Amino acid sequence: MAVSAFPMDASSDSTPSGILLSWFYDHRRTLPWREERTPYSTWISEAMLQQTRVPTVLNYYPRFLHRFPDPASLAEAPEDEVLKLWEGLGYYSRARNLMRGAKYICEHFHGELPSEPDLLLEIPGIGPYMAGAIASLAFDKPAPAVDGNCIRIYCRLHALPLIPAEGSTYKEIYSRVLADIPEDAPGDFNEALMDLGSLICTPKSPKCETCPLNDQCSAFLLGKQEDFPLKKEKKATPIEEHTILKIFTGDKILVRKRPSTGLLAGLYELIDLPGNLTHAEVQTWLLENFPALASQCELKSGSAPAASDTTKGFPLDESAPDIRPLGKSRHVFSHLRWEMIGYEIHLNAADKNTQKKLIANASELGEIVSPKEYQALAFASALRAYR
Ligand code: SF4
Incomplete structure (x- = not known):
């Protein structure tokens, strides 16, 4: 159920997945939600990390988990109390979705998150990315977790002229990740993509010189890393x-x-x-x-x-x-x-x-x-x- 306790031997694997995993085992970030992982704590941390940066989440995650240690305690909590603990994280619909999701889990899954992505998708507030993240990180299921980081990395690796927000882009990247995800370390692979996207393959000024995949990266070899993925024309913000x-x-x-x-x-x-x-x-x-x-x-x-x-x-x-x-x-x-x-x-x-x-x-x-x-x-x- 939990992710690999010990790094797999990825050092001899020269495929992009193997190189990425090998880099991850040397450079993975130490984060509280990676230490004592449960399906519930994975769900909470992933909800907090959507739209909010890691340093901010570090302040909220322990308090939230201490007060609401499981779906039942969250399902029974008064909304005002949940929103108060969420105060400052922004995007409050995430907190309300967690409450709705917790109630659903208690009513339909006996208070435990299910392991299959299809069942996770039934839970209010859980979309394809989060279902893939929970299934792979907490249950070792080979499920892609495709978010903006993942799309950016794949578009650059393969010089794909795709626009992130388009539905066809998601499908294309999902099928590529599904083909690459190793059966024996799916959660580590998804987390490796998350860390590479946060630390190295950043939206602006990617650190290609230190990237473990630079030998394999089409955008880097073309000298056009920041041209991928394609940018949608921005509308003026109202x-x-x-x-x-x-x-x-x-x-x-x-x-x-x-x-x-x-x-x-x-x-x-x-x-x-x-x-x-x-x-x-x-x-x-x-x-x-x-x-x-x-x-x-x-x-x-x-x-x-x-x-x-x-x-x-x-x-x-x-x-x-x-x-x-x-x-x-x-x-x-x-x-x-x-x-x-x-x-x-x-x-x-x-x-x-x-x-x-x-x-x-x-x-x-x-x-x-x-x-x-x-x-x-x-x-x-x-x-x-x-x-
Ligand atoms: S080489 Fe550069 S653009 Fe390519 S994956 Fe690595 S950081 Fe991203």
């Missing part, structure tokens, strides 16, 4: 502008939970308004959404300031909300860029009655939480600058 409001009533903070589907689903956020609003526009929004503020201004100055005045930049009187700029920030998703501007707002009323009304206004916009509760919430890492 940009969204947001204004993030961190609103305090006393020492409590106004938060909202995002919808259960879509971008950053189920995570907490601060008040998020479309567009990059100016200070005056934020004042206007506050007066519209916190009617108690307007009555407070009226009480003090005799008449509430008109929203149109504030947008023209007329100052509110001293009872106006305390708005402090938090600066600009940017977050880049895989398909989208957020350009944000933030403000910290303190709603402090002159009297208890108005303060109560402000809290009632705030409650219509979200939840008001204490600083301790705030710290415990799973927040979108896109908002890190304003957290």
Whole structure:
């Protein structure tokens, strides 16, 4: 079930697979998920490593596995707790898929991951790459695990003019890996490709001089390693502008939970308004959404300031909300860029009655939480600058 405890003797094998394995046994990375491997730990580590770099995963993997040591504990966990442990890793759909997958494993496979790729593919969130990785790494099945690293290496080795994201590319590389994968060390072979892709055959500036396969690599021999695989023409990344409001009533903070589907689903956020609003526009929004503020201004100055005045930049009187700029920030998703501007707002009323009304206004916009509760919430890492 586990990968080879001792390196196979690949040193005398002069095929590309043999050379690659021989290099791997000398240079393999020491990583916690390779030390005490189980099918479950392989699944968790592979889910974390999709879209996230190894140094980041090293901080999350032990904590996650300690708290959720098996599918049953993950299946029973409250979503908020799982998302909190995932906070900062990004791509939260992976965490939700792990929960759905864990429930499926408990309901259909008696709480144990199956060994066959076809059965692994039934589990929500497990796609062909992960099924191949789990089957080969944890069960020694000769199943290819074709990801971007693998496609890049094979396209370069064979000078294949293929575009990675195209379905036909996946099929072509899958069949080539299937032909190469050694029956007696399939997991090691897949891991060797992962390590070669991370350490040597990198997307930019591959270290061909030290690559164990440089004698066999068509792209290297042509001097065109960075021309393979072919690059798809990049579309401009769409940009969204947001204004993030961190609103305090006393020492409590106004938060909202995002919808259960879509971008950053189920995570907490601060008040998020479309567009990059100016200070005056934020004042206007506050007066519209916190009617108690307007009555407070009226009480003090005799008449509430008109929203149109504030947008023209007329100052509110001293009872106006305390708005402090938090600066600009940017977050880049895989398909989208957020350009944000933030403000910290303190709603402090002159009297208890108005303060109560402000809290009632705030409650219509979200939840008001204490600083301790705030710290415990799973927040979108896109908002890190304003957290
Ligand atoms: S020789 Fe260079 S391009 Fe070819 S597989 Fe090795 S690192 Fe990649």
